Amino acid sequence: MPSFLSDLNNFVPLWFWATFAFIVGCCIGSFLNVVIYRLPNGGSVASPARSFCPSCKTTIAGYDNIPVLSFILLRGKCRKCGKTISWQYPLVEFLTGLLFVAAVYRFHIGWQLPAVLVFISALVALIFTDFNEQILPDAITLPGLAAAVLLRCVDHNLIGMNWLSLLVEGATMRRIPQTGIAGSLINTIAGAVIGGGSLWLIGVAYFRFRSFRIRTPADLADFLRNRCVLGTLARLKIVRGEESLAVFVVGGDLEQLTAEELAEADFHPPDGGSDELKMTVLSGLTVEGSEAGLTVTGAPEGVAYENGKLEVGDVIRSGNLEGMGLGDVKMMLFVGAFLGGGVTFLVLVTASLLGGLVAIPKVLTQGKQAMQTAIPFGVLLGIATLLAIFFGEFGLKTYFEFALKSIE
Numbered sequence: 001m002p003s004f005l006s007d008l009n010n011f012v013p014l015w016f017w018a019t020f021a022f023i024v025g026c027c028i029g030s031f032l033n034v035v036i037y038r039l040p041n042g043g044s045v046a047s048p049a050r051s052f053c054p055s056c057k058t059t060i061a062g063y064d065n066i067p068v069l070s071f072i073l074l075r076g077k078c079r080k081c082g083k084t085i086s087w088q089y090p091l092v093e094f095l096t097g098l099l100f101v102a103a104v105y106r107f108h109i110g111w112q113l114p115a116v117l118v119f120i121s122a123l124v125a126l127i128f129t130d131f132n133e134q135i136l137p138d139a140i141t142l143p144g145l146a147a148a149v150l151l152r153c154v155d156h157n158l159i160g161m162n163w164l165s166l167l168v169e170g171a172t173m174r175r176i177p178q179t180g181i182a183g184s185l186i187n188t189i190a191g192a193v194i195g196g197g198s199l200w201l202i203g204v205a206y207f208r209f210r211s212f213r214i215r216t217p218a219d220l221a222d223f224l225r226n227r228c229v230l231g232t233l234a235r236l237k238i239v240r241g242e243e244s245l246a247v248f249v250v251g252g253d254l255e256q257l258t259a260e261e262l263a264e265a266d267f268h269p270p271d272g273g274s275d276e277l278k279m280t281v282l283s284g285l286t287v288e289g290s291e292a293g294l295t296v297t298g299a300p301e302g303v304a305y306e307n308g309k310l311e312v313g314d315v316i317r318s319g320n321l322e323g324m325g326l327g328d329v330k331m332m333l334f335v336g337a338f339l340g341g342g343v344t345f346l347v348l349v350t351a352s353l354l355g356g357l358v359a360i361p362k363v364l365t366q367g368k369q370a371m372q373t374a375i376p377f378g379v380l381l382g383i384a385t386l387l388a389i390f391f392g393e394f395g396l397k398t399y400f401e402f403a404l405k406s407i408e
């Protein structure tokens with residue numbers, strides 16, 4: 001550590017930095033609220049520069065825009081129109097403040113700290129955009145991935161020991177780089193592959209095996225709006241005359257897209273040129289339910305892709321998802337590159353356990369229906385990652401010590 005940094009740590013007490021970090025964190029949280037609100041809605045983060053009330057669009061005065069405090073002073077209501085302000089705004093501000101304090105205690109004042117703070121901020125934004133809109137914006141995950149790889153080239157001991165090199169060296173008895181730039185990059189690549197790769201595999205499996213029965217118009221609407229990620233592909237199994245076909249449709253709540261956006265969108269069918277695979281956009285579709293399935297009574301207008309679309313008389317039987325959106329995969333590429341292989345593995349395990357913890361009481365009280373209103377997986381991954389930043393290395397060390405002891 002450069003000497004001026006250790007001087008700072010020696011002469012300025014940590015509680016002072018912690019207080020400072022809390023205030024800075026709350027202000028960053030206030031900025032994250034703008035990101036969370038505007039990014040999924042296609043707005044610019046930079047303009048308008050001033051915050052405005054989502055209901056009456058009045059620009060919020062500086063004295064009403066103090067993180068956390070203003071919400072309490074205004075009793076959670078807009079000064080102009082009196083509409084309730086979402087509890088999420090002060091929550092994001094307070095949470096970011098607390099996480100910044102925790103980071104100061106965990107990493108102390110050093111040049112790693114800013115990198116960790118930026119990482120934490122990106123995670124908070126991802127957790128809340130996924131919770132609100134089921135979107136993990138590329139504008140956060142992709143630059144994050146690039147930054148994480150660069151950072152690992154510069155700082156060879158970021159977070160998490162080089163689990164993969166350790167294991168491979170143990171197994172092969174050959175010297176595998178654990179430190180330095182080579183060890184650091186091995187750790188980054190291991191993290192990205194373990195994080196992104198495993199989610200991609202799960203997604204592929206999910207697409208193959210998860211099938212939704214469609215018998216009523218409500219089933220179809222539920223499938224397209226709630227099961228599919230907007231703009232991704234879904235497969236509808238249909239019966240046309242004697243033939244069973246699969247037609248690809250664009251999933252999501254299509255009312256959110258304009259006709260031009262639909263026409264311009266670049267959708268890739270998973271099986272490309274195959275004859276039986278057709279894509280269609282469902283705006284203007286009318287259907288009639290029966291026990292056999294949903295009969296198409298009005299063919300959809302809009303854009304037809306490839307060589308066909310749904311036709312009058314087709315009977316829709318079931319729908320398959322594309323699985324989880326690629327957003328989760330990109331998020332875990334980013335997280336994995338930052339945290340390295342070992343800690344990333346812990347993140348996946350923790351997120352799955354959290355998912356179980358959340359799902360079990362819901363399923364017990366609400367039955368099978370509850371499985372369909374589960375918390376988006378990106379939220380759970382984000383929470384698990386935040387835990388891993390602070391406890392991951394400790395968890396790994398404990399595990400390896402335990403494993404070594406049991407071998408001896």
Ligand SMILES: [Zn+2]
Nearest residue numbers: 053056078081
């Ligand atoms: Zn207002």
